[in-house]
Amino acid sequence: MDLRKLxxxxxxxxxxxxxxxxxxxxxxxxxIVKTDPNAAVMTAAPAFQQAAPQQQAVAAPAAPVAAPVVAAAPAEPTGHTIKSPMVGTYYGAASPGAKPFVEVGTVVKEGQPVCIIEAMKIMNEIEADKSGTVTKVMCENGQAVEFGQPLFIIE
Known part of the structure; x- marks a missing residue:
């Protein structure tokens, strides 16, 4: 494979x-594996699978590795967490420019729609699984979300 194609x-x-x-x-x-939005790492192996250290190339600088700091860890948010039931794209409103389903301070009831997650071109309405007041919105509009990722904190 030539370098232009890579x-x-x-x-x-x-x-x-x-x-x-x-x-x-x-x-x-x-x-090619993207480690963060600005970096991609590429590994190449020839057809005969002879692996050598020289065959790995870094296409862009990798994210710096930080040592874990136990004392400075942020406190866990208190309250009930509404988590994403699927992988997809988070949308806080029904359409661009529309009012968001919920904002910080919004009182929600169990079963009330709180956001939309688009997965495979299907818009899935996510409902609150508990009544309460939204104290934190954990995602931004258009952000990719993973299964089990926190979306909202409700108290």
């Missing part, structure tokens, strides 16, 4: 919502 693939991964891309061709296999 550069194009790296640019596509870094500009898209995908976090990993793997391509296998007759002359080798390329795997």
């Amino acid at each position: 550069k194009t693939l790296i640019d596509l991964v870094s500009e898209s919502n995908i976090s990993e891309l793997e391509i296998t061709e007759a002359d080798g296999k390329v795997r």
Whole structure:
């Protein structure tokens, strides 16, 4: 695979919502993994699978590794957490420019819609699983969310 094609693939991964891309061709296999929005790491292995340290290349600087700090850990939010039931894209309103379903301070009832998660071009309305007051919105509009990721804190 030539360098222009590799550069194009790296640019596509870094500009898209995908976090990993793997391509296998007759002359080798390329795997590009995005570690953060501004970095992509690429590994290459030839078709005959002879692995050597020189065959790994870093396409962009990797995110710095920070040592864990136990004393400075943020306090866990108190209250009930509404978590994402699926992987998708978070939307706080029914349409662009519309009023959000909920904001900080909104009183919600169990079963009331709080957001939409788009998954596979299907808009899934997420409902509150407990009544209370929204004290924190944990996602931004258009943000990719994972299964089990906290969306809201309700007290």
